[in-house]
Amino acid sequence: MSEETLALEVRNIVKRFPGVLANDHVNFTLRKGEVHALLGENGAGKTTLMNIIYGLYHPDEGEIYINGQKVTIDSPHDAIRLGIGMVHQHFMLVPVFTVAENLILGAEPTKGWTLDLKAAREAVIRLSEQYGLEVDPDAVVEDLPVGVQQRVEILKALYRDAKVLVLDEPTAVLTPQEVEELFVIMRQLKERGVSIIFITHKLKEVLAIADRITVMRRGRVVGTTTPSEVTEQDLATMMVGREVVLQVDKAPAKPGDVVLSVQDLEVEDERGLIAVDGVSLEVREGEILGVAGVQGNGQTELVEAITGLREIRSGKVVLGGHEAPDRNPRYLIEHGMAHIPEDRQKHGLVLSYPIADNLVLCTYYKPPFAKGLQRNEEAIEENAKRLVKEYDVRTPSIFTPARSLSGGNQQKVIVAREFSRPVKLLVANQPTRGLDVGSIEYIHKRIVEMRDQGAAVLLVSAELDEILSLADRIAVMYRGKIVAVVDADKVTRAQLGLLMAGSPAEDVLDKEAVPA
Amino acid sequence: MAEQQNQQSQKGAVRRFLQSIAVPLGAVALALLIGAIIIELSGASAWEAYVALAKGAFGSAEGWRRTLEKTTPLIFSGLAVAFAFKAGLFNIGAQGQLLFGAITAAWVGFAVHGLPPGLHAALALIAGTIAGGLFGAIPGALKTYTGAHEVITTIMLNYIAMGFTDYLANGPLKDRSPGNIIARTPEILPSAKLPTWGWLPFGFILAVLAAVFAWWVLQRTTLGFEIRTVGQNPHAARYAGMKVARTVILTMVISAAFAGIGGAVETQGVVGRYEPGFNANLGFDGITVALLGKTNPFGVIPAAMLLGAMRAGSNVMQFDAHVAQEITDVVQALMLFFVAADQIVRWLLRIRAEEGEKITLSTGWGSQ
Numbered sequence: 001m002s003e004e005t006l007a008l009e010v011r012n013i014v015k016r017f018p019g020v021l022a023n024d025h026v027n028f029t030l031r032k033g034e035v036h037a038l039l040g041e042n043g044a045g046k047t048t049l050m051n052i053i054y055g056l057y058h059p060d061e062g063e064i065y066i067n068g069q070k071v072t073i074d075s076p077h078d079a080i081r082l083g084i085g086m087v088h089q090h091f092m093l094v095p096v097f098t099v100a101e102n103l104i105l106g107a108e109p110t111k112g113w114t115l116d117l118k119a120a121r122e123a124v125i126r127l128s129e130q131y132g133l134e135v136d137p138d139a140v141v142e143d144l145p146v147g148v149q150q151r152v153e154i155l156k157a158l159y160r161d162a163k164v165l166v167l168d169e170p171t172a173v174l175t176p177q178e179v180e181e182l183f184v185i186m187r188q189l190k191e192r193g194v195s196i197i198f199i200t201h202k203l204k205e206v207l208a209i210a211d212r213i214t215v216m217r218r219g220r221v222v223g224t225t226t227p228s229e230v231t232e233q234d235l236a237t238m239m240v241g242r243e244v245v246l247q248v249d250k251a252p253a254k255p256g257d258v259v260l261s262v263q264d265l266e267v268e269d270e271r272g273l274i275a276v277d278g279v280s281l282e283v284r285e286g287e288i289l290g291v292a293g294v295q296g297n298g299q300t301e302l303v304e305a306i307t308g309l310r311e312i313r314s315g316k317v318v319l320g321g322h323e324a325p326d327r328n329p330r331y332l333i334e335h336g337m338a339h340i341p342e343d344r345q346k347h348g349l350v351l352s353y354p355i356a357d358n359l360v361l362c363t364y365y366k367p368p369f370a371k372g373l374q375r376n377e378e379a380i381e382e383n384a385k386r387l388v389k390e391y392d393v394r395t396p397s398i399f400t401p402a403r404s405l406s407g408g409n410q411q412k413v414i415v416a417r418e419f420s421r422p423v424k425l426l427v428a429n430q431p432t433r434g435l436d437v438g439s440i441e442y443i444h445k446r447i448v449e450m451r452d453q454g455a456a457v458l459l460v461s462a463e464l465d466e467i468l469s470l471a472d473r474i475a476v477m478y479r480g481k482i483v484a485v486v487d488a489d490k491v492t493r494a495q496l497g498l499l500m501a502g503s504p505a506e507d508v509l510d511k512e513a514v515p516a
Numbered sequence: 517m518a519e520q521q522n523q524q525s526q527k528g529a530v531r532r533f534l535q536s537i538a539v540p541l542g543a544v545a546l547a548l549l550i551g552a553i554i555i556e557l558s559g560a561s562a563w564e565a566y567v568a569l570a571k572g573a574f575g576s577a578e579g580w581r582r583t584l585e586k587t588t589p590l591i592f593s594g595l596a597v598a599f600a601f602k603a604g605l606f607n608i609g610a611q612g613q614l615l616f617g618a619i620t621a622a623w624v625g626f627a628v629h630g631l632p633p634g635l636h637a638a639l640a641l642i643a644g645t646i647a648g649g650l651f652g653a654i655p656g657a658l659k660t661y662t663g664a665h666e667v668i669t670t671i672m673l674n675y676i677a678m679g680f681t682d683y684l685a686n687g688p689l690k691d692r693s694p695g696n697i698i699a700r701t702p703e704i705l706p707s708a709k710l711p712t713w714g715w716l717p718f719g720f721i722l723a724v725l726a727a728v729f730a731w732w733v734l735q736r737t738t739l740g741f742e743i744r745t746v747g748q749n750p751h752a753a754r755y756a757g758m759k760v761a762r763t764v765i766l767t768m769v770i771s772a773a774f775a776g777i778g779g780a781v782e783t784q785g786v787v788g789r790y791e792p793g794f795n796a797n798l799g800f801d802g803i804t805v806a807l808l809g810k811t812n813p814f815g816v817i818p819a820a821m822l823l824g825a826m827r828a829g830s831n832v833m834q835f836d837a838h839v840a841q842e843i844t845d846v847v848q849a850l851m852l853f854f855v856a857a858d859q860i861v862r863w864l865l866r867i868r869a870e871e872g873e874k875i876t877l878s879t880g881w882g883s884q
C-alpha cells in the first residue's frame with residue numbers, strides 16, 4: 001500500500017475532554033475512492049474523530065496526512081481548503097434560504113458589490129447533473145424532505161470541491177427509499193474519485209455499501225475489516241465487546257383494558273394541511289401497537305397530538321377512559337404517560353443543562369425533587385446517579401451538560417427519564433434512532449418489560465425490523481390514514497412494505513389476517 | 517483517583533470562571549483604553565483623570581456613599597434585565613417600569629399619613645414594587661396572547677410610562693406648594709424615607725438582597741427551573757408539561773418588579789419625591805449592567821458598581837483633571853459596545869466562545 005493511494009491518514013490521534021478520553025491513539029486510513037465505514041458504540045469517539053479531521057476540535061496529540069502530506073487543520077476553513085467536506089449528524093443549513101443560497105453561504109460568488117446568485121443557481125444545476133443529485137436550486141430548504149436536505153448538504157461539500165466526504169450518521173433520519181438513493185449517490189461519488197467516511201449504527205448498511213470497515217470502542221480502534229470477512233453478528237460483537245442478541249425474545253402479549261383510544265383524529269401540520277386524516281386506534285394494557293410507515297406520512301403529527309404537543313382539529317384522544325381536560329402535556333404525564341420524542345434535541349433535552357437536570361425535566365416540581373418552592377438538589381443528584389448507572393449512560397459526571405454527550409448517550413438519558421416514572425402508556429417515537437446495537441438490545445428489552453408489567457405501548461418507528469421484532473399488532477400509516485391494522489405474526493415484511501407504499505389492504509392481505 | 521478527578525473538576529471550575537469574566541473585563545479595559553486616548557487627544561492627562569475618578573469614587577467615606585447611592589438603582593435595573601434574560605426575554609422596558617415604581621412610592625410616601633416610620637417606608641416600597649411588576653405584566657401578556665415581541669412592546673411602553681408619569685407629576689400629583697412651578701410631586705414624609713448609615717445607604721443593602729433573591733429564584737426554586745427551561749428550550753419546556761405562557765408572564769412581572777423597587781428606592785432613599793429628570797436612563801443603563809454582568813445576578817453587582825463609581829467620581833475628575841464629565845458616558849457606551857460585540861474582545865484576547873455561552877440579544881419573530 002503506497003502512500004499515494006491514501007486520501008487521508010490519521011496517526012496516533014489523542015483527544016481528551018474533561019474526564020473522558022474520547023480518542024485514544026487512533027490510527028485510521030482512507031484510500032482514494034473508497035467508502036470506509038466507521039462503526040462503534042455510542043460514545044466510542046467517532047464524531048470526535050471526524051470533528052478533528054474537519055477542524056472543529058484540535059487533537060491533543062497525533063498527526064493528519066492528506067495525500068501523504070502532513071497537514072494541520074485549525075478550522076473547518078482549513079479543512080475545506082484541503083478538500084474535506086462534512087455532513088453533520090444534525091444539519092447546518094439555513095432553513096429560510098433557498099438551496100442555491102445555502103450552497104454558496106460562506107463562499108459567495110460576487111459580481112461587483114452584489115451576490116452572483118445566477119452563478120450559484122448554475123452551479124447547483126451543474127453539480128446536480130454531474131453527480132446525479134436532483135435538487136431544485138430555488139426550493140426553500142425548510143420545505144424540503146430530510147433526504148433532500150441532506151442532498152443539499154452533500155452538494156454544498158461538492159461545491160467546495162471536496163475530495164474527502166465525511167457522512168456522520170446520514171441514514172439515521174432517512175426512509176429506506178432515501179437510503180437507497182443515498183447509496184446510489186455514494187457509488188457515483190466513488191467513481192469520480194471521492195473518498196467517503198460513512199458512520200452508521202446499521203450493520204446491514206455497512207455490509208451493503210462499505211469497501212472497508214473500521215470498528216471503534218471506548219476511544220480506540222478495535223480493528224479494520226471488509227464486508228466479505230464478517231457477518232452482522234461479528235460486527236456487533238466487535239463493537240460491543242460481547243455477544244449481542246439481535247433478536248428480541250418475548251412472550252405473547254396478554255392485552256387488558258384499553259388505555260389509549262384515539263377517535264377520528266384530524267391534525268394539521270405546520271402549513272395547515274391535513275397530516276392526520278381521521279385516525280382511530282386503540283392500545284391496550286400489556287400490548288405493543290407498532291405504527292409502521294414511511295416517514296412523513298403523519299406519524300410525527302399523530303404522536304404530537306396524542307402527547308399534547310400539537311393542537312387537534314377534530315376528534316378525541318382518550319387516556320384511561322378520560323379525555324384530557326386541557327391539552328397540556330402535564331395532565332397526560334401525571335396520568336401515566338411517558339413519551340420518547342422523535343427529535344431528541346428539540347423536545348427531549350435541554351442541551352445546556354446538566355444530565356441531572358434533564359433527568360428530572362418532567363418531575364422537578366414533585367417530591368422528592370421539590371421541597372416546597374425549592375429544588376431538592378440532593379434528591380436530584382441521587383436520582384441522576386442511579387439512572388446513569390442503571391442505563392449505562394457514558395458520561396464523566398452527572399453534571400456534564402447534555403450537549404457534550406454523544407448522540408446515543410443523549411437518547412439514553414431521555415429513555416432513562418421516561419422509564420423512571422410509573423408508566424401506563426408509553427409513546428415511543430423512533431426510540432432507538434442513533435443507538436448502537438448494544439443499546440438497542442437493552443432498550444428493546446426494557447420496552448418489552450414495560451409491556452409485561454402492564455403498560456400500553458405505542459411504538460412508532462421507521463425501522464421495519466424494529467416494528468417486526470417488538471410490536472404485537474401493527475398499524476400501517478399512509479398519507480395520514482391508518483390503512484391496515486394487522487397482528488404482527490400474520491404479516492410478512494414484504495406485505496408491510498407494500499402497505500407502506502400505498503397498496504390497498506384488500507389486495508395485500510389474506511382475509512384472515514385482518515382482525516374484525 | 518476520585519480525589520484527583522475532584523481536583524481536576526475544581527481546576528476546571530476556576531478556569532471556567534476566569535473564562536466567563538474574561539470578556540467583560542476585556543470590554544472594560546478596552547473601553548478605558550479608548551477613553552484614555554480620547555482624553556489625551558483632548559490635551560489632558562488620562563492617568564490624572566482616571567486617578568481623580570477613582571479618588572472621587574472611593575477616596576473618602578463621602579465618595580463611597582455617593583458611589584453606593586448611584587450603584588443601587590443600577591443593581592435593580594440590571595437585575596430586571598438579567599432576570600428576564602434567563603427566560604429568553606429581552607426587557608428593554610426597565611425604564612418605564614422603574615418610573616412607575618418611583619412615582620407610586622412617591623405617592624404612597626406623601627399621601628398616606630399616620631403610619632409608623634418603618635411600616636410607611638415598607639408600604640411605599642411594596643407599592644412601588646407591585647406597580648412596576650404590574651406594568652411588566654403588559655408586555656408579558658402581549659407576547660403570550662398576541663405574539664408581539666417584547667422588545668417592541670417594552671420600548672413603546674417606555675414612552676407611555678414617561679408620558680403618563682409626566683402627566684401625573686404635572687397634574688393630579690403635582691406639588692402644589694407655593695412657589696413650585698416645576699413638574700414634581702410633594703416631598704415624601706420622613707416616615708417613608710430610607711436611611712443612610714454613614715457611607716452605607718439602606719437601599720444598597722436591599723439591592724444586594726435582591727440579587728441574592730434573584731439568584732435563589734433562578735437556581736434554587738422550581739419556578740426558576742421553569743424560567744430557565746423556557747429560556748433555553750421552549751419546545752422542551754412544553755414537552756415537559758411546563759406552562760410556557762404563564763412562565764413568560766410571571767418572568768416579566770418579577771423582572772419588572774425589580775425595576776419597580778429600584779424606582780421606589782431611588783425615590784425614598786435619594787430624591788425624596790418624584791421628579792422626572794432624576795430617573796433618566798437608570799432603566800436603560802440596566803441593559804449595560806446586565807450584559808457586563810453576564811446576566812448573572814451576582815455579576816450585576818460589580819457591573820453596577822463600576823458604572824456607579826464612574827458617575828460618583830466624574831465631577832471630581834472634572835474638577836481635578838479638567839476632563840469633561842461626559843467622558844464617562846463615552847466610556848460606558850464603549851463598554852456596552854464591546855460586551856455586545858464580544859467577538860472583537862474574544863479575537864483580541866484569543867478566547868474561543870464556549871458552546872451555549874453566547875448571549876443572544878434577541879430572537880427573531882415567532883421564534884417561540
Ligand SMILES: Nc1ncnc2c1ncn2[C@@H]1O[C@H](COP(=O)(O)OP(=O)(O)OP(=O)(O)O)[C@@H](O)[C@H]1O
Pocket residue numbers: 017018020021022040041042043044045046047048049394395403404405406407408409434
Ligand atoms: N464537546 C465535548 N465536551 C465534552 N465531552 C465530549 C464532547 N464531545 C464529545 N464528548 C465525549 O467524548 C466521547 C465520544 O463522543 P462522540 O460524540 O465522539 O461519540 P460517537 O462515537 O460519535 O457516539 P454516537 O454514536 O452516540 O454519536 C463521549 O463520551 C462524549 O461524552
Ligand SMILES: [Mg+2]
Pocket residue numbers: 046047048089168406407
Ligand atoms: Mg456521533
